[in-house]
Amino acid sequence: MPAAAPAAAEPLSAEEFAALMAPLGPFGRAPRLAAGVSGGPDSLALALLAADWARARGGSLLALVADHGLRTGSAQEAEATLRQLATRSIPTRLLRLGLAPGPGLQERARDARLAALLAACAEAGTPWLLLGHHQADQAETLLFRALRGSGPSGLAAIPAIRMTDTALILRPLLPIPPARLAATVAADLTPIQDPSNADPRFARARLRALLDPAATEALAEAAHAFALRRARQEAALAARLAASTTLRPAGFAEIDPTALGTDALADALLARLVQAIGGARHAPPAAAIAALRRRGEGTLAGAWLRLRRGGWLLFREPAALAAPVEARPGAIWDGRFRLAAPGAPGHMLGALGPVEAARLRRLAPAWPAALLAGLPAIRHNGMLVAVPALDYPDPDRCMSVGVVFAPVGSLAVGMVNSAGGTVLSHRGHSRPGFASLS
Numbered sequence: 403m404p405a406a407a408p409a410a411a412e413p414l415s416a417e418e419f420a421a422l423m424a425p426l427g428p429f430g431r432a433p434r435l436a437a438g439v440s441g442g443p444d445s446l447a448l449a450l451l452a453a454d455w456a457r458a459r460g461g462s463l464l465a466l467v468a469d470h471g472l473r474t475g476s477a478q479e480a481e482a483t484l485r486q487l488a489t490r491s492i493p494t495r496l497l498r499l500g501l502a503p504g505p506g507l508q509e510r511a512r513d514a515r516l517a518a519l520l521a522a523c524a525e526a527g528t529p530w531l532l533l534g535h536h537q538a539d540q541a542e543t544l545l546f547r548a549l550r551g552s553g554p555s556g557l558a559a560i561p562a563i564r565m566t567d568t569a570l571i572l573r574p575l576l577p578i579p580p581a582r583l584a585a586t587v588a589a590d591l592t593p594i595q596d597p598s599n600a601d602p603r604f605a606r607a608r609l610r611a612l613l614d615p616a617a618t619e620a621l622a623e624a625a626h627a628f629a630l631r632r633a634r635q636e637a638a639l640a641a642r643l644a645a646s647t648t649l650r651p652a653g654f655a656e657i658d659p660t661a662l663g664t665d666a667l668a669d670a671l672l673a674r675l676v677q678a679i680g681g682a683r684h685a686p687p688a689a690a691i692a693a694l695r696r697r698g699e700g701t702l703a704g705a706w707l708r709l710r711r712g713g714w715l716l717f718r719e720p721a722a723l724a725a726p727v728e729a730r731p732g733a734i735w736d737g738r739f740r741l742a743a744p745g746a747p748g749h750m751l752g753a754l755g756p757v758e759a760a761r762l763r764r765l766a767p768a769w770p771a772a773l774l775a776g777l778p779a780i781r782h783n784g785m786l787v788a789v790p791a792l793d794y795p796d797p798d799r800c801m802s803v804g805v806v807f808a809p810v811g812s813l814a815v816g817m818v819n820s821a822g823g824t825v826l827s828h829r830g831h832s833r834p835g836f837a838s839l840s
Contacts, residue, residue: 436569538579557628723753
């Protein structure tokens with residue numbers, strides 16, 4: 403007797419979507435959202451559901467469509483997606499990435515797309531960015547990371563909420579099977595299928611082909627259990643951070659080693675701090691961090707730990723500083739500082755350097771010379787224009803060339819704030835901690 407055909411997936415209802423959004427709030431009145439829309443069934447379903455959800459609350463959704471430019475016809479696909487969204491009266495914006503072929507293509511494309519989406523959120527003034535990751539994405543991520551030897555934190559896979567200094571990234575569809583999202587758009591729109599999603603050259607595509615719905619659901623449940631564990635760990639880290647550390651907008655940290663402790667949590671927190679201050683994408687190995695904590699001084703992963711009057715000072719290692727970058731809106735320098743101002747032609751964002759640091763030493767006499775030399779500075783045609791961390795030449799000028807301490811991928815914005823640091827363009831608002839360094 404032939405097996406019964408599987409039941410057709412049910413579209414996701416507005417009520418179900420509202421229930422998925424509820425724990426990600428609060429959103430206040432008239433929420434302004436943005437969503438990344440690739441044109442596939444998952445992101446189209448997200449756009450339809452989120453647009454209706456926002457309108458019902460007096461708000462709006464901006465659909466951001468990124469064209470990576472890597473496949474023939476990608477521009478036409480992006481335009482087709484824009485037209486489909488327009489039929490549903492959803493405002494759109496096209497983002498052209500212009501990526502070059504080469505190694506690590508999928509990872510580079512993901513990074514560039516997210517950066518473009520966040521920059522568009524900042525420009526449009528939308529504090530929430532929705533992404534369409536779903537249950538199968540969660541399962542694939544857990545399996546992919548397990549095969550690469552990730553620890554418990556990595557096995558928590560994709561977070562439903564991620565804080566950045568630009569927008570709060572929300573993924574409301576993580577518990578939902580992709581078949582239900584496809585059913586949500588089937589009657590109204592024609593999704594675009596990206597052939598790279600099934601290309602066996604990519605590890606994720608090979609994993610995707612191995613997973614059936616039952617395995618996907620089980621792996622997603624495992625990821626949820628790891629996520630709960632990660633949330634408890636993050637809460638403990640935030641509490642220890644607040645008790646032991648003061649982060650400064652100038653990009654360094656003051657640490658009380660006694661309050662930091664000597665346990666595993668102390669090492670986990672120190673690893674995060676070294677990663678943030680050093681501008682690294684990944685934390686150093688656990689053994690190296692434990693050795694640094696025991697010594698109480700030394701350099702690691704681009705950060706320099708120094709003993710100072712009974713406490714520790716952690717700042718950027720001068721020899722590891724990145725080269726200057728053009729001071730354009732949203733520019734990231736040294737993996738730690740973002741230009742939060744319009745920028746101007748011919749201006750560059752880079753390190754102050756030892757010569758100018760010696761000349762301006764009077765503005766922060768308690769700060770070590772090596773720390774001063776690594777402060778972010780704005781130059782025009784080689785001439786020093788501003789040093790926001792020192793209010794040089796004056797607070798008004800520094801406000802116009804604001805630089806934000808925003809380390810990539812290490813400390814969440816909420817953790818930065820809990821540690822007494824503030825994400826400010828210059829020190830004039832708070833005059834942080836001169837006396838405590840003397």
